[in-house]
Amino acid sequence: MDNTLSVGDVAQRSGVAVSTLHYYEEKGLIKSLRTQGNQRRYHRSILRRVAIIRIAKQAGISLRIIKSHLEKFPSREVSPSDWQQMSSEWRAMLNNRILSLTQLRDKLDSCIGCGCLSLRDCPLRNPEDKLGEEGPGARFLEEEKPC
Amino acid sequence: MDNTLSVGDVAQRSGVAVSTLHYYEEKGLIKSLRTQGNQRRYHRSILRRVAIIRIAKQAGISLRIIKSHLEKFPSREVSPSDWQQMSSEWRAMLNNRILSLTQLRDKLDSCIGCGCLSLRDCPLRNPEDKLGEEGPGARFLEEEKPC
DNA sequence: TGTTGACCTCAAGTATACATGAGGTTTTAG
DNA sequence: CTAAAACCTCATGTATACTTGAGGTCAACA
Numbered sequence: 500m501d502n503t504l505s506v507g508d509v510a511q512r513s514g515v516a517v518s519t520l521h522y523y524e525e526k527g528l529i530k531s532l533r534t535q536g537n538q539r540r541y542h543r544s545i546l547r548r549v550a551i552i553r554i555a556k557q558a559g560i561s562l563r564i565i566k567s568h569l570e571k572f573p574s575r576e577v578s579p580s581d582w583q584q585m586s587s588e589w590r591a592m593l594n595n596r597i598l599s600l601t602q603l604r605d606k607l608d609s610c611i612g613c614g615c616l617s618l619r620d621c622p623l624r625n626p627e628d629k630l631g632e633e634g635p636g637a638r639f640l641e642e643e644k645p646c
Numbered sequence: 647m648d649n650t651l652s653v654g655d656v657a658q659r660s661g662v663a664v665s666t667l668h669y670y671e672e673k674g675l676i677k678s679l680r681t682q683g684n685q686r687r688y689h690r691s692i693l694r695r696v697a698i699i700r701i702a703k704q705a706g707i708s709l710r711i712i713k714s715h716l717e718k719f720p721s722r723e724v725s726p727s728d729w730q731q732m733s734s735e736w737r738a739m740l741n742n743r744i745l746s747l748t749q750l751r752d753k754l755d756s757c758i759g760c761g762c763l764s765l766r767d768c769p770l771r772n773p774e775d776k777l778g779e780e781g782p783g784a785r786f787l788e789e790e791k792p793c
Numbered sequence: 794t795g796t797t798g799a800c801c802t803c804a805a806g807t808a809t810a811c812a813t814g815a816g817g818t819t820t821t822a823g
Numbered sequence: 824c825t826a827a828a829a830c831c832t833c834a835t836g837t838a839t840a841c842t843t844g845a846g847g848t849c850a851a852c853a
Contacts, residue, residue, distance in 0.1 A: 594751065600743055604744065
């Protein structure tokens with residue numbers, strides 16, 4: 500009761516499992532102090548950190564990316580302005596994702612109209628829609644006779 | 647050249663790898679006829695089917711879900727009206743996803759304003775935002791002192 | 794002080810969605 | 824007809840994000 504938190508405490512209060520906290524630590528997203536007996540103890544700021552991780556995951560951001568953002572604040576507590584910067588970056592990622600999905604949906608609509616999937620003309624065939632699959636995923640689609 | 651397609655043909659024309667087609671077949675999303683020599687041969691309608699799978703995946707729909715939709719048209723060719731029904735169902739999923747992400751983004755915005763993450767009040771802490779994680783994911787978050 | 798619940802590490806398992814490679818067969822082009 | 828390209832199956836590997844379990848230790852309460 501020395502105002503540090505055990506894993507169990509953090510698990511309960513943050514809503515993630517103990518095993519998940521172990522995992523995050525192993526992956527370098529969070530850190531812990533240890534008692535004499537080697538048990539994890541956390542500063543209260545861990546809750547903010549874990550909340551950030553949860554939020555980012557909800558937004559579909561991978562742990563790898565989240566880690567790279569959090570690494571800017573290794574042990575130091577994440578300040579409001581840090582958070583502000585991170586969240587505005589994530590906002591951009593979210594916007595991209597939303598945009599892609601919206602475009603896809605609208606294409607779907609136009610295809611409901613045409614009922615075609617006539618691969619040559621169907622907007623859904625457009626290989627430019629990558630939807631967040633980064634990297635050179637050079638997909639090449641061949642032509643197809645109209646339906 | 648009997649107007650059926652080999653896996654290689656389908657791979658090239660649909661833009662998915664041969665191993666992926668094998669995988670889809672194993673998982674029951676697609677089917678093939680076989681030559682005397684046990685090689686896969688596909689009807690041209692496979693291209694539409696694979697296109698649908700690709701589109702749905704882009705929308706973030708899992709193969710399991712895609713399969714369940716495609717199972718309504720086991721071997722029969724997917725007709726325009728089938729496609730219309732599927733795509734309108736997927737449109738709804740897309741809309742949900744877009745909505746969740748948009749809400750998350752807006753909450754992010756309001757949190758940029760407050761800079762807080764004061765877990766009790768922060769809208770981002772709201773455990774109702776499940777963002778497509780179906781099932782009873784009963785997350786319980788404990789309270790936290792405001793920042 | 795005892796014992797029970799919480800905690801530790803490390804290995805292995807789970808699920809998704811494939812890719813890769815070995816070892817062997819089939820098809821096709823010249 | 825022959826050789827290369829394409830194909831086959833089956834096993835194993837990869838990446839992400841964890842969970843589960845074994846075997847053992849620590850801490851808090853009565």
